[in-house]
Amino acid sequence: MANLNKVMLLGNLTRDPELRHTPKGSAVADLGIAVNRKVSDGNGGWRDETTFVDVTVWGSSAENAQKYLTKGRGVFIEGRLQMDTWDDKATGQKRTKLKVVADNLQFLPDGKGGARSSHQGNDDSSSSRQGGSAAPADDYAEEDDIPF
Numbered sequence: 001m002a003n004l005n006k007v008m009l010l011g012n013l014t015r016d017p018e019l020r021h022t023p024k025g026s027a028v029a030d031l032g033i034a035v036n037r038k039v040s041d042g043n044g045g046w047r048d049e050t051t052f053v054d055v056t057v058w059g060s061s062a063e064n065a066q067k068y069l070t071k072g073r074g075v076f077i078e079g080r081l082q083m084d085t086w087d088d089k090a091t092g093q094k095r096t097k098l099k100v101v102a103d104n105l106q107f108l109p110d111g112k113g114g115a116r117s118s119h120q121g122n123d124d125s126s127s128s129r130q131g132g133s134a135a136p137a138d139d140y141a142e143e144d145d146i147p148f
Contacts, residue, residue, distance in 0.1 A: 005080040005081055006078070006079075006080060007077070007078070007079050007080060007081055007100050008076070008077070008078050009033060009035055009053060009055075009076070009077045009100065010035065010074070010075075010076050010077075010108075011033040011034050011035035011036070011053070011074070011075065011077075012033060012034050012072055012073065012074050012075070013031060013032065013033055013069055013070065013071050013072060013073050013074075013075060014032035014033060014034050014052060014071065015031075015032050015071050016066075016069070016070050016071050017029045017030070017031050017057075017062070017065040017066045017069050018030045018031075018066075019062060019063065019065075019066035026058065026059065027058065027059055027060070027062040027063045028056060028057070028058050028062050029056070029057045029061075029062035029063075029065050029066050030054065030055070030056055030057075031054070031055040031056075031057060031065060031069075031075070031102075032052060032053070032054055032055070033052070033053050033055060033075060033077070034050050034051070034052055034053075035050070035051045035052075035053060036048045036049065036050050036051075037049045037050075037051070053099070053100055054097070054099040054100070055077055055079070055099065055100045055101075055102050056082075056099060056100070056101050056102065057102045057105055058101075058102075061102065061105045064105075065105060068107060069107060073107065073108070073110055074107075074108030074109070074110070075105060075106065075107060075108060076105075076106040076108060077100060077102045077104070077105055077106075078102070078103055078104040079100045079101050079102040079103045079104070080100070080101055080103065081098060081099075081100060081101075082098075082099055082100070082101045083096055083097070083098055084096065084097045084098075084099060
């Protein structure tokens with residue numbers, strides 16, 4: 001049977017990235033993002049349904065996330081699901097948590113003319129970048145009539 005573990009998320013950071021280093025010196029950052037989905041409220045209106053997701057980023061992407069990202073900033077994340085398991089120190093019970101391990105992290109425009117960037121999850125700084133970023137704000141004209 002074939003298997004696939006692929007996640008793509010577009011959301012906003014719920015807190016500033018928290019950077020730490022492993023004993024061997026690898027950078028790792030923990031991010032929290034909120035992903036919204038429009039849901040009908042049953043009365044002809046719409047409401048946002050928010051899902052909060054914990055994300056782990058490794059290598060230079062982790063360092064860049066800590067350096068350039070702040071709470072509220074938009075990000076696009078490609079990665080995989082991972083189940084963490086541990087024993088609760090207080091109760092001794094097994095605990096589990098599902099999180100996303102990012103392979104690709106793209107910074108989205110902050111709406112204030114901030115920097116745009118894309119970072120791979122690999123620690124090799126010479127690796128090619130995937131994906132792209134939004135065009136500069138002055139690269140297109142905003143019109144009322146959208147041609148599609």
